[in-house]
Amino acid sequence: MRILLTNDDGINAPGLLALHKAIAEIDPLGEVFTVAPKTVQSATSHGVTFHTPLVVERVSHIDGFAVDGRPADCVKIALSTLWPERFGEGSRPDLVISGMNAGANCGVNVIYSGTVAAAIEASFLGPPAIAVSMHLGRGRPLFQAGAMHARRAIDAILQSGVPDQHECISINVPRCEELLPDTPEGREELLRARSESGSPGMPISSGPAQAYEFGPDVDAPHDPLAEMPITVCPMNTHGLIDRFEKRTSPGGQTYYWSAAGGLDFHDTEPGTDVDLLFKRHITVTPLSFDLTAHDSLRSWEKKLGR
Secondary structure (H helix, E strand, O other): OOOEEOOOOOOOOOOHHHHHHHHOOOOOOEEEEEEEEOOOOOOOOOOOOOOOOOOEEOOOOEEEEOOOOOOOHHHHHHHHHHHHHHOOOOOOOEEEEEEEEEEEOOOHHHHHHHHHHHHHHHHHOOOOOEEEEEOOOOOEOHHHHHHHHHHHHHHHHOOOOOOOOEEEEEEOOOEEEEEOOOOHHHHHHHHHHHHHHHHOOHHHHHHOOOOOOOOOOOOOOOOOOOOOOOOOOOOOOOOOOOEEEEEOOOOOOOEEEEEOOOOOOOOOOOOOHHHHHHHHEEEEEEEOOOOOHHHHHHHHHHHHHO
């Protein structure tokens, strides 16, 4: 099997490297070719580049390329150009995997996620795709442990064969982390880990609240290596609670800084991805790029007489 690997945290992100190791080095799933953004592109959703060139550079630490663009750009140029140049005209990957993202992409976050957008773009163009994300808590992320859990979920998905063309599946892995002391040294180490991971935000004791600090399990102890159930579930569809801090620049201009948490929802339905992720389930959610509200087509045909 040949796999295209991409992400939104960048070609050097520890989540991508951990997942690459889990699928390409430890009991390889197949041949893995990586095309990922050169820099962090978190929360860029499904943006694509039209008016500036996409600079592509070969990397040495893994087999692949860095693209100075967004996640969807990476998939577009990979499938149309870089993959055929490498494997032959007309060839396509058997599977596209996007991740492993530093931060959960559950609930309505799938709309904002560059990780999910890369998987959606792939499935839209043809190859089946899997997006992989890991919930971040208040400790230092253990991406190797998270990638191990993600590999087990990927194996479960592939047990009945590679998904069909145009299928897209999102996996969320519960937090796997090492707790650090709430000291200046501990906070500095956590800030460094966050910066290297591609995750936005800061620890709660050092700045505004961010996505990884929300959820009923955020302070609960856990064994990052313990096996977790894999559960198929729908996404939570309640909106995020938006918060902005009003500030004044040195020049006297008013500006607003987002202080919202990416997993702080107005409500969470039981049995959805958000609910189960906080209960330490690995969630598996099938996604669709068809945004048509099919249940409303007939009623609108009647309203418009068409």
